Amino acid sequence: MAPDLSRRPTATTEHPFKLRKRATRRTLSDWLILAAAILFGALIAAPFVIILINSFKSPADYATSGPLSLPHNLYFDGIANFWKRVNFPEKLWNSFFISGTVAVLAVLISVFNAFAIGIGRVRGRTWIIVLFLLANMLPQEALLYPLYYMFKQVGLYDNVWSVIIIFTVIQSAFGTYLLSSVYGTFPREILEAASLDGASRWQILWRVIVPISRPTLAVILIFFFIWTWNEFLIPLTFLVSNSNQTVPVAIAVLQGDRLMDVTTTSASALLGLIPTLVFFLIFQRTLTRGITAGAVK
Template sequence: MRKRTGVDWLMLAFAVIAAIAIIAPFYLILVNSFKSPADYSNGGPLQLPSALYFDGIAAFWERVNFPEKVWNSFFISGMVALLAVLISVLNAFAIGIGRVKGRSWIVLLFLLANLLPQEALLYPLYYMFKAVGLYNNVWSVIIVFTVIQAAFGTYLLASVYGTFPKEVLEAASIDGASRWQILWRVIFPISRPTLSVLVIFFFIWTWNEFLIPLTFLVSNENQTVPVAISMLQGDRLMDVTTTSASALLGLIPTLIFFLIFQRTLTRGITAGAVK
């Protein structure tokens, strides 16, 4: 143990300030979700409610058919996470271990694909999905985000697989393993912690996406949770407490997902940090 220096106390102060900045919005959402409009008008957003008020949550639940929106978000996010990781593994195996020509340029192209703003993709994708009959279909959003997330996953995994020990691969090849067997019996088990982290991140990132689902899922039965929340903002009957309740309900599924896979996420990050 050593005495804390001024730098240590400064870093601690920054950590406390950052924690407060992160917790404050969650506090406001939680408090105002169970507050009546009268309590909000009298006490403002920071005061605790005088009594628990559940009408805001019930109103949002009934107006948007919340279970249907949760299922849409869960289906889209789950399919994107699984498909994007699968495509990333196949691409990274070919680039990082297969050593294809122009490997560096290919990886750079995958990186540039993540830098394109979504606004630049809307116009061509709109006409493409219209032409193939996938407009207002959840698979249009799944395809778009699978490509976007797989581009990032390929860039990350190609760098990881590029440093994979050649001795292990040569030993598997001498034992008679084919490329397919090397991928699924050697590469995949070793990189499973990294892949589990990608699945979690891809799921949460896709769940929180707004612009592309808003553009391509126009019917009410296909909308996701973030889009359903935004659709209520123009409702003349909406109030602050109902808006907070909608934000709370939209946050709970991702929070539960994160808590369930928190240990998997921690193991994946620490495994990737140890060579």
């Protein structure tokens, strides 16, 4: 009898799990890239680990064992001392209010500007975008005296709204430059279809463009918040009162008074880092979706 050829295993009749396992086999270069990424991540995380260790270490423990050893006993006086000295809840609210307001206002202004430049196709569009790009390249030191004189004249010096106005303009300049290039490539067919359906320009903006570009706007909002939170020079110059200071300014001013030991300094850095870290972890999925949104059509 002739053998039954239908029972012979072929490449197409293999178990799908085996095919999937064979397709995901890693090569030597993949392992090298993974090892390099782990090493790079460890180097980035090392300063944060050192800050975390020394924040719960007493000055005597730090003097005897050094900065790299684990604390023998948890020491919370450094965090408590910094919390009381600077009135940390007040500084935390100032930073949150300034950063959140700047992020929201800068995104709104960027959307309006980019809609006019990228979709409205105003005259001199290229030169306007170049001007916004040049505005982002100006160093903050060059803006201090003119802004100081201007806010002195209008009575907003030593007011949180002076910092909000400055950073809203700075961040919206970058947001306008970025969104103008994005909206410039927006499909014209979608806009024409919405216009034929009777939608006004305001409706096209809020019901068509903004929902489609929501991942990009979310990424910009997150970066604007973090960038404004970490700003130091302009808040230091324009917020001289203790009640108006932000977290980075309060940390620097208290360190300048030479009243803190090394462990209290580490505790202050930890308290200044935790809010931005929590904010980043909360919106990590939004940030990842926004970055990868343009990868798949």
